[in-house]
Amino acid sequence: MKIIFNYLIFPGFLFSACVGLIAGWFDRKVTARIQWRKGPPWHQNFTDIIKLLGKETIIPEGAKLTFLLSPYLGLLSAVLAATILGKSMLLPLESFLGDLIVILYLLIMPAVAIILGASSSRNPFASLGASREMKLVLGYELPFILAIVAVIIKSAGSIQLGSILNHQINYGSHIASYSGIVAFIVAIFCIQAKLGFVPFDAPEAEQEIMAGTLIEYSGLPLAIFRLTKAVLLYTLPLFLIILFLGKDTSIVWFLAKYIGILVIIILIKNTNPRLRIDQALRFFWGPLTVLAIIALGLALFGL
């Protein structure tokens, strides 16, 4: 009973979706202010979701069953990640051994869901978007995992979120060290790509391949993909907070850190042009991987 409550309401689906949708509005509003516009009202993303639920769902001719199932795969795993992260934030002692690895796998699943859905929709633009998404996943996973390994080394080889948090509560946040700040910079760029925000939004490039991976989606499945994006917008900054900024977990500090990371992401989004997919791949496997290895080395020397 408690597990179901945790999964569906707090800190799972309902809570993370609401926070994510409000964060999405925050993103749109800040973007609008940067462009000297006024921006939408705060309930805009909720209205979008409700509207999409009321629209017709079109299934393209010859599409496989995965076309309709893959949005659920993405949402379920994103919500599961949000639940585990939220629980380990609230009760650090109750987390299980190895949940960091589970989270890493769960956070890849939304991208896999997008690839599956796009490639089963039989649209050339969608398959182009899917191939770009695949390359992007291959690109950002390497530096992201290296940055996380640096965190694991710093917190005395622990792969449990609760003990990483406890380590930081006892010895100070990881970001306050040289290796921590380098790894944090790497991780910020990686979650930018995981969220599909602008320098790395080649899979959904509106101007070249229309809506890319989401081109054939309408109605309910599109609403679920948007909810997945919203849940990720809550989950990924929360993951970074647990890994790098775990010193003080009171609500006020948590909100400050969350909004800080959100603002960094939005500013990167608004001040950069879109990278071509080969440029993005070169960026991730070149400079970012080197930075991540430097962070790893610094962590090994205890800096």
Place this chain on the structure above:
Amino acid sequence: MDLKTKALTKSLWVFHAATSPCNNCDIEILDLLTPRHDVERFGMVLVGSVRQADVLLVTGVPNFKTKERLKKLYAQAAKPCLVVAIGGCACGRIMFRESYNSPCAVDEIIPVDAYIPGCPPKPEAIIAGVVKLIEKVRKQL
């Protein structure tokens, strides 16, 4: 008026179908997204795929080629999909009425919900037209 209609009128996603216009109306439409007229205040955004669109903005006179495309585009859109004809050409073909390459007007191909005349219509006129469209939708559904 139910929740569905209310949500629809508050978040209209727009797909821009240019059926051989002279690009004047297109520039006025893009003007709506700029800081001065910012229609994102009302939840309107341009979307890339017609599957996700709630409003089909049609500009220009359909010719033999774009006529078929427009028909297909409307069939591909998820219903309810509203159609707005922007500019004199899309509303009534004005001076291209007798042209050899203009088989029919937009409303003879697909049902049009709102007409916004002008050559090109000012952004204010387009916003006024969309407000009338929303009032119409609220009465209809």
